[in-house]
Amino acid sequence: MRPIKGYKKDFLSEMLREMLLIRRFEEKAGQMYGLRKIGGFCHLYNGQEAVSTGAAAAMVKGVDVLLTGYRDHGHAISMGITPNAIMAELYGKLTGCSKGKGGSMHLFSAEKKMWGGNGIVGGQIPVATGSAFAQKYLKTNGATLCFFGDGAIHQGAFHESLNLAALWKLPVLYLCENNQYGMGTSLDRASSVKDLYIKGQAYGIPSKQISGMDVIEVYEEVKEALEAIKKEYFPRFLEVKTYRYRGHSMSDPAKYRTKEETEAYMAQDPIILLKDRMIQEKMLTEDEFQDMDKEVKEIVAQSVEFAENSPEPDHSEITTDILA
Amino acid sequence: MAIITMREALRQALDEEMARDPTVILMGEEVGQYDGAYKVSKGLLDKYGPDRVIDTPITELGFTGLAVGAAMGGLRPIVEWMTIQFGLLAIDQLINNAAKMRYMSGGQFKVPMVVRGPNGPAEYLSSQHSQSFASYFVHVPGFIVLAPSTPYDAKGLLKSSIRDDNCVIFLESEMSYGLKGEVPEEEYLIPFGSADVKRAGTDVSIISFSKPVLQCLAAAEELAKQGISAEVVDLRSLRPLDEATIYASVRKTNRAVVVDEAWPNCGVANYVSSLIVRNCFDDLDAPVEEVTGMDVPMPYNHTLELMVQPSVEKIIAAAKRALYID
Numbered sequence: 068m069r070p071i072k073g074y075k076k077d078f079l080s081e082m083l084r085e086m087l088l089i090r091r092f093e094e095k096a097g098q099m100y101g102l103r104k105i106g107g108f109c110h111l112y113n114g115q116e117a118v119s120t121g122a123a124a125a126m127v128k129g130v131d132v133l134l135t136g137y138r139d140h141g142h143a144i145s146m147g148i149t150p151n152a153i154m155a156e157l158y159g160k161l162t163g164c165s166k167g168k169g170g171s172m173h174l175f176s177a178e179k180k181m182w183g184g185n186g187i188v189g190g191q192i193p194v195a196t197g198s199a200f201a202q203k204y205l206k207t208n209g210a211t212l213c214f215f216g217d218g219a220i221h222q223g224a225f226h227e228s229l230n231l232a233a234l235w236k237l238p239v240l241y242l243c244e245n246n247q248y249g250m251g252t253s254l255d256r257a258s259s260v261k262d263l264y265i266k267g268q269a270y271g272i273p274s275k276q277i278s279g280m281d282v283i284e285v286y287e288e289v290k291e292a293l294e295a296i297k298k299e300y301f302p303r304f305l306e307v308k309t310y311r312y313r314g315h316s317m318s319d320p321a322k323y324r325t326k327e328e329t330e331a332y333m334a335q336d337p338i339i340l341l342k343d344r345m346i347q348e349k350m351l352t353e354d355e356f357q358d359m360d361k362e363v364k365e366i367v368a369q370s371v372e373f374a375e376n377s378p379e380p381d382h383s384e385i386t387t388d389i390l391a
Numbered sequence: 392m393a394i395i396t397m398r399e400a401l402r403q404a405l406d407e408e409m410a411r412d413p414t415v416i417l418m419g420e421e422v423g424q425y426d427g428a429y430k431v432s433k434g435l436l437d438k439y440g441p442d443r444v445i446d447t448p449i450t451e452l453g454f455t456g457l458a459v460g461a462a463m464g465g466l467r468p469i470v471e472w473m474t475i476q477f478g479l480l481a482i483d484q485l486i487n488n489a490a491k492m493r494y495m496s497g498g499q500f501k502v503p504m505v506v507r508g509p510n511g512p513a514e515y516l517s518s519q520h521s522q523s524f525a526s527y528f529v530h531v532p533g534f535i536v537l538a539p540s541t542p543y544d545a546k547g548l549l550k551s552s553i554r555d556d557n558c559v560i561f562l563e564s565e566m567s568y569g570l571k572g573e574v575p576e577e578e579y580l581i582p583f584g585s586a587d588v589k590r591a592g593t594d595v596s597i598i599s600f601s602k603p604v605l606q607c608l609a610a611a612e613e614l615a616k617q618g619i620s621a622e623v624v625d626l627r628s629l630r631p632l633d634e635a636t637i638y639a640s641v642r643k644t645n646r647a648v649v650v651d652e653a654w655p656n657c658g659v660a661n662y663v664s665s666l667i668v669r670n671c672f673d674d675l676d677a678p679v680e681e682v683t684g685m686d687v688p689m690p691y692n693h694t695l696e697l698m699v700q701p702s703v704e705k706i707i708a709a710a711k712r713a714l715y716i717d
Contacts, residue, residue, distance in 0.1 A: 132464070166497025175496035182463065183496060187487050193453055194488055197460020197468075204416070204442065205465055224484075227453025234448070388498035389532055391556035 068340065069283040076350045080359075082124060082282050083345065086116040086338045088363040089141045092150055093313075095367045096140065096157060096171075100317045104374075105157045108186075109171045112141035114312040117337035118244050119145040121285025122212060125293055130207060132180045132198045134191040135214035137172035138244075138311075139184030142214060146181040148174060154370035160377035167380045168388065188249075189215055189222030192241070196228040199239035203300060210238040210296045212289070218249025220263055229270040232302040240292050241267065241304045244279065250315040251323045267304025279309030280335045392573040400542035400574050401431045401507075401563070404549035405469065407578070409439050412467060415553055418445040418454055419471030419508075428473045429509065429568050455481035455506065459488045459558075462504040467553060472508035475524050475562065482527065489558035490533030505552045507561035510538070511602055511652050512700055514566070518688035521696070523653035525601070528560040529629045529662070535583055536630040538562040540604035542572035544627050547581030555583070564602040584631035588640065592622035595710045596640040598663060599650035600626040603701050607650055610706035621710055629659060634666060641667055645676040646713040650701050655683040680709035 071079060093111040100109050112119070115138075123145035126133070135142045143153050148164050156163030157171050165175045172186040182198065185191035195213030202209045219225055220243055232239050243263055247254050260266070267274030273295070277288045285307060292303040310332035314321035321329075345351035395403075409415045417432060417439075423446040426433040436444040447454040451472065458468035472478040478485075489502045511523040528536045535557050539545040545563070552559035589604060590611050597607045604625045611621035624640050626632065641647045647667050651660035664679040685699040711717060 134460075163497070165495060165499075168497050169495040173495040175499050177496070177499040182460075182500075183492075185488070187483060190456075190483060190487055193456020193484055194460035194463070196453070197457035197462070198464045199460075200457055201461040201464025201466045204461070205414075211460075223452055223480075224456060227450040228457070230448065231450065231453050231457060235445075388494045388496075390535075391493060391501035391503070 068281050068344070069287060071283055071344050071348055079341065079345055079350060082120050082286070083338065083341050083351070084359055084363060085120045085145060086282065086341070087360060088150065088366060089116045089120070089144050090338060091363050091367045092144060092153070092370070093140060095371060096154070097313065097317065099157070099371060105171070107170055108137065109157070109317045110138040110315065111311070111313045112138055114332065114336070115244060115246060115279065115309045116141055117282035117285050118279045118307050118309055121282040122242060122289045124286050125290035126212060127209065129180060130209040131293070132182055132202070132209060132211040133214070134182045134195040134198065134211065135184055136188065136191060136216055136219065137184050137186050138216070139172065139174050143174040143181055146176065147179045148176045148181060150366055150370035151373040154374040155377045158374040158377065160374055161380040161384070162373070162377040166384065166388070168384070189219035189224040191215065192219065192224045192228040196232050196237060196239055199232065199237040200235065202238055208297065210240060210293050212240050212242060214242050214244060216249065217243060217245040217247060217254050217263060218257070220266060221257060229267065229272060229302070229304070233270045233272050236300045237302055238296045238300055239302045240289065240296055241302065242289070243304070243306045244309050245306055246309050246311045248315065248324070251319065253323065262306065264304060264306035272302050272304045274304035274306070276306045276308065279307035280337050280340060282337055282341055392575050394571050395542055395574050396568065397542045397545055397570045398429060398431045398568040400546040401549055402433060402435070403574070404546045404553070405432065405435060406438070408550055408553040409435065409443065414465060415467045415469065416443045416445060417469045417471065418447050418458065420447055420449055420473045422446060422471050427471070429565065431568070432471065451477050451481040452484060456484035456488065458504050459484055459492070459502055462502045463492065463500050467503050469505045469507065469553060472506060474520060474565070475508050475510040476520050476522065478506065478508065485558065486531050490531050494533065501556045502558050503556045505549070505559045505561055507549070507563060509565035510562040511564050512684070512689060512696070514696070515691060515693060516689070517691040521689040523651070523684070525562055525629060525653060526658045526662070529659055533558065534630055535559040536562070537583065537628050538601040539627055540567070540601055540625050542570065542574050544581060544587065544625070546574055547579050548627065551580045551582060562601060567602050581627070583628045584633050585628060586633035586636040587625045587627055588622060588636065589625045590621070590623040592620040592644065594620045594644055595646040595648060595713050596622045596624055596644045597648045597650060597706060597710060598624045598626065598637060598640070600629060600659070601652070603650045603652050606701060606703050607706055609703045610710065613703065613707055614710055619710065619714065634670070637663065637667065638670055641671045642674045645674055647675070648680040648682060648706065648709045648713055650682045650706055652684050652701055655681065655686050658683060677713045677715065680713050682706050682709045
């Protein structure tokens, strides 16, 4: 675990608060799904909060672009889309961040440079590579963060993209959130190799394996990678080892893994890990943490209220936004 | 008016639009140093440099998806698929990303890109390189789909495509790159969704697009010798479709033949003929005829491959059936 000395209290508190907000948001989303307020596919991010939080903290807001797969609620929060707009989107309401047309898997904000969740495994990887191509061509000084899971790494889209990014020297960070299960299939049943970062090396891309349970490690590694990418105009690849506490989606009871395994990961929960270090360094008290928890729970509760009270899209919305 | 080939007309469109807008880029297999597999992009690398005329590895999914992201990021990529057949490897990126990004994001993004390349049967290429996939794209909301038959139409439509803010699928024809036609010196654009009556007539409407339009015109010429006045409607734009021009023609002639070089099932011919039946039912004096490719993979043998495709003779026969002449 990385030391937190040297970081300002506000910075750490904000990361802790963001992870907590994602956790509570996801718990609420799961609950509202159970109440059938939310339908369809809904993939929760519980356990992986440190990855989007640490990575987004290292990005230049409004300049760097982020794309990810369908497990995108955490990334949307980390990129600054409000819980209200996300919950309303899960409800399919007009006030949702995609006007109720995208749903859980397609959270977008052009303004925040959140280019969405993508519902096709690995489908966002070439698009992210193209975003980096445009950033380089237009000299925006920006880079693109491309998130995907370990399940996506076997898709041709991944391999073709990494080859192009290295060949054309594009400012893109490929970030594989290895939560070790592609739906119900464990990595050892899906991958010919144990360590995924070597797949980045295969394309001549500097690649590294890091922990996704320590938000500081994610932040530092992504920051360093982004700086190198922008300086050298060359991609980087990070394999971030993480774990999802919930099933693949709401319909998955996750019977393919043991209780012990899940508990072992929960023992290194990213929120607890940062909280304990902050308490140890006297940057936080238990009471302050409880207050923080109360505050984010209130924000999440308000997002539900906002979604509930938001209007349904007008029927005329069916035929808008198809062509520009 | 200058008489130039289809490939020259396409090149002029690319050249003029690249000169006009520095965000327009061209990428694809062999488009640069090799001057294009069919020489459409000849000379453009020298003129615009390797940042704008980009040779790609053989990685259709990769560079097509990359173009989607580049378009979202502010560029206007033109993707050349060496053939639309290879595009099947990339079709997920087009259907699930290019065509839907705007909708899924509630209108926050646009994807201004053009995907172009030869579609449809050529010669001696057997089954994998000789087929029309127009209907694959016409099926999908979010695309513009164009299929010109002449150098004039190709240039005007390609220029409009490059300026448009949507993903345009631009279907060319391998057999037509050398086709010559009149193209004016001055700039012109052709809007989407406008069919062109290539030959006026009164007895039967022959409706087609892309390369088979030439066969339709030859058939009309032959029919004229037999005293039959055929009107040839070139759809040019398959999505959006100029229904008004189709119906106006059929309401005039009361008989329709739809010609499509693709397979017969769930193709553009089926679609157009169903629209005619639904919208011109009371005007029709005969069932709508369809002339399509046969429902078989393309054979290599030249006699056989010609037999499975539409031909002037088949079109004439269909027109006569529609006129109850035999």
